[in-house]
Amino acid sequence: MSLGKEMGTQAGEKGGRMLSLSVDGKSVQVREGAFVLEAARAAGVEIPTLCHHPALEPYGGCRLCLVDVTRPEWGGWCKLVIACQFPAEEGLLVHTATERVVETRRVVLDLLLARCPETPLVQELARRHGIEQTSYVANPEPTDCILCALCTRVCDHLGISAIATVNRGIGREVAPPWGEAPPDCIGCLACAEICPTSCIPYETSEGSRTIWGKTFEMLRCTRCGRAHVTVAEADFFAGRGGVPRSYFELCDACKRKEMAATFVKLSRGAAGFSVGA
Amino acid sequence: MRIESEQAFQRFVAQARKRSSARSREVLVCCGTGCLANGSAKVAEALAAELAKRGSDVPVATFTKRTGCHGFCERGPLVVLQPQGVLYTRVKPRDAAEIVEKSVIGGEVISRLVYKDPASGQRIPGYAEVPFYQRQTRVAMRNIGRIDPADIEDAVAHGAYAGLAKALFTMTPEQVIEEIEVAGLRGRGGAGFPTARKWRSCRAAAGDRKFVVCNGDEGDPGAFKDRSIMEGDPHSVIEGMVIGAYAVGAHEGFIYVRDEYPLAVVHLTLALEQARARGLLGANILGTGFDFDIRISRGGGAFVCGESSALMRSREGKVGEPRAKYVHATERGLFDLPTVLNNVETWADVGAILARGGAWFASMGTAKSKGTKAFSLVGKVKNTGLIELPMGTTLREIIYGIGGGVLGDRPFKAVQTGGPSGGCVPESLLDLPVDYEKLTEAGSMMGSGGMIVMDDRTCMVEVARYFLQFLTEESCGKCIPCREGLHQMLAIFEDLVAGRGKSGDIEKIERLARGMQLGSLCELGKSAPNPVLSTLRYFRSEYEAHIERRACPAGICRELTAYEIVETACNGCHACFKVCPVGAITGKIKELHVIHHDTCISCGACFDVCPTQAIRTFPKKELAERGVA
DSSP: OOTTTTOSSSOSSTTOOEEEEEETTEEEEEETTOBHHHHHHHTTOOOOOSSOOTTSOOOOOSOTTEEEEEOGGGTTOOEEEETTTSBOOTTOEEESOOHHHHHHHHHHHHHHHHHSTTOHHHHHHHHHTTOSSOSSOOOSSOOOOOOOOHHHHHHHHTTOOOOEEESSGGGOEEEOGGGSOOTTOOOOOHHHHHOTTOOSOEEEETTEEEETTEEEEEEEOTTTOOEEEEHHHHHHHHHTSSSOGGGGGSOHHHHHHHHHHHHHHHHHHSTTOOOOO | OOOOSHHHHHHHHHHHHHHHHHTOEEEEEEOSHHHHHTTHHHHHHHHHHHHHHTGGGOSSOEEEEEESOOSOGGGOSOEEEETTTEEEOSOOGGGHHHIIIIIIITOOOOGGGBEEOTTTOOEEOBGGGSHHHHTOOOSTTTTTTTSOTTOHHHHHHTTTTHHHHHHHHHOOHHHHHHHHHHHTOBOTTTTOOBHHHHHHHHHHSSOSOOEEEEEEOOOSTTOOHHHHHHHHOHHHHHHHHHHHHHHHTOOEEEEEEETTOHHHHHHHHHHHHHHHHTTSSEEEETTTTEEEEEEEEEEOSOGGGGSHHHHHHHHTTSOOOOOOOSSOTTTSOGGGSOEEEEEHHHHHHHHHHHHHOHHHHHTSBOSSSBSEEEEEEEESBSSOEEEEEETTOBHHIIIIIITOSBGGGOOEEEEEESGGGSEEEEGGGTTOBOSHHHHHHTTOOOTTOEEEEEESSOOHHHHHHHHHHHHHHHOOOOSHHHHHHHHHHHHHHHHHHTTOOOTTHHHHHHHHHHHHHHHOSSHHHHHTTHHHHHHHHHHHHHHHHHHHSOOOTTSOOGGGEEEEEOTTTOOOOOHHHHHOTTOOEEOOTTSOOEEOTTTOOOOOHHHHHOTTOOEEEEETTHHHHTTOO
16 A cells, blocks of 8 residues: 555545545545545544554554444445445445444443553543543553554554564563564654654664664764764665665755755746745 | 376276275274374274284285274274274274284174263164264265375275366366355355355456465364364365365465364375375366465464464464455455465365265255254263264254263253354253354354363353453454453453452443454454353353352352262262362261361362262352351
């Protein structure tokens, strides 16, 4: 799946035919290949999600985006599916708040709150569904990790695969191989930044960054001197081709400044244009 | 010596049959896993050695043949003399000399080794007349126990690859699918999806590269039918897969088999090599221009990899986790390419259906569930073993007719069908005809075909807790309802069996169970509440007793149960004294024995050994009333 495939209201493969469907009575059009979740969002219907990210392949782990789908010819029979992975179909009727959808979502949130009783994101989502306190046994060792696997998936997506979910069942966790400093990690922070509960610790200090127990040497911006990227990250992306190593000489802020300066210069040179004062 | 025409195949069959009939006298030794565990390899060696030693005395050349599982594991090691059809049970290596002397040379039947029917008390020498076999109809297991699984000629002499030859030489792929449709074959892995529909959808899928996969990741506790088929007749699986590949247009196949089944891996590997050497597999199969080959892929031991989408991920080299199946595997399966995945037993049925016709298969079974079904019959039943019978056979027939009834003639309480995600069916439903629909209606499922018989010494709350624990350990943990739901459900059950249940627990269980059924990603999580819901449905009072009275009515849950000796029934045999692991029983031989509650751990060992049923259970809380600590 390509990046940004699901972005925007005109979701789906470019050039695919348009499909009409209805979400909670609102009709909406999406491109063929889009999922029900995108159709709902295009229709302005809110469906909660925790493991979904528009840049990544749908995962189906959090189960919060459950919806009922049906078709007029099904004679009232409904199918319970998850919106992030069910492909939109012409004429599909989507119901996002049937009794069983609401109830199942509540059970899932209740269970998640038991796992993460102190996590603000989970508390807030549970509260919005009428759950103040979990009815199950609260985790005696509270964690903020909701196991949405966004971190491992973004790491895979970048072609790094330094971390993964390990172990089964309740013992599942995100970890580097053998729990040791991951040899493939480039310290890019994609995992930490995508984490919806910010529970992946890292530290960037003068000249070095530490994440997953691995310390990286930083590359400084040749202009402002800020340590902006790890040497390993610059090497990785430059080594993969497409991005020259020189791209990492400037930090993002300085790159923007330079680009702005270039625009100003160009526009001054062009007749009839003036930028700013 | 590759076979490259129909005539060549017929010649091969004729030659194999000729060799087989020349070996008209055979001593078949069951070398299935159960019998091997009971020492059948030594029995086979002893018989072969004895036959060699007495070579000149043996009137007709007699061969020892190591076969796959005969199914009657309870009575193993099993030995069958052919052509007489005499069955000897529980044979020891030291019996070899007598068997050769009296039966092979002398033609006598050794009464001592013959099966004694517990119902009539009669000795039944004939294999076919033993009730355990008499009531069965074998299709998927047609050649198990009859052939040497390591010898393709022996398999061919018994009809293997006849269905494949018919399909390749006389039928179009569409006609093959039609034949499977006429047969009404449905997936034997438990879900019961119509096989023909699956194949047709894969055939119609776009693309030239397609896969055919055999699911041999049989992980349910107590289930071993797929194991026995792969071990005892690997050719039936290969034949089915080649036919399936021809029908859908696939050229690559995989058999995913658990690594815990080493003998299955050995026999399958051997069978694949032999089939390839004969031109029954590989390039240009039987000279028809059709190419298809199979590779073996060994599973790493995760139960969830028996789930088809997880199995495919595992085969791809990724973590074995399920994914949504909104787009069917027949369109996007293994490596995102069209894939047909069927269970071992389904594949084993295919060859027989092609050879004998779909109508023949459909003549057996019920309205919607056709043909026969293999079951592993285990638990508190007299005849533990592997069986195959027409769909629609009643549970009573299976448990009492074939299974010989409950061990020790104790009262029947329930039968657990379909593995850990199945359900418990109570006595009131013993006359239930077993098929996909009826088991589902009863709150259980066909599943892997495992059947665990339970007697009155079974606490249904504890049974549910046991299966929950199994599933908690095997849940992959990808989705919240299964991972967290099982963990919380198990916590509730651990409280129940320890007498810490609270009012409202039953409602909590029901709500959580429904959330898991509706919310989980794959069938493991969706069906995980089945053992809970089926026991609640049929044995609700036991749950209530655990919560309200802090009592385990079956007298099993240790925290809730105390044991005592009934004075009038104890004969002082001292058996309980010997078996007690903590020395909580005192008493001299021929005198009354006493259980000391302060040291007793309520393990129930004394109860099980007492010959006079002098041991009684009672709720532990009564100890306080009696003033015992």
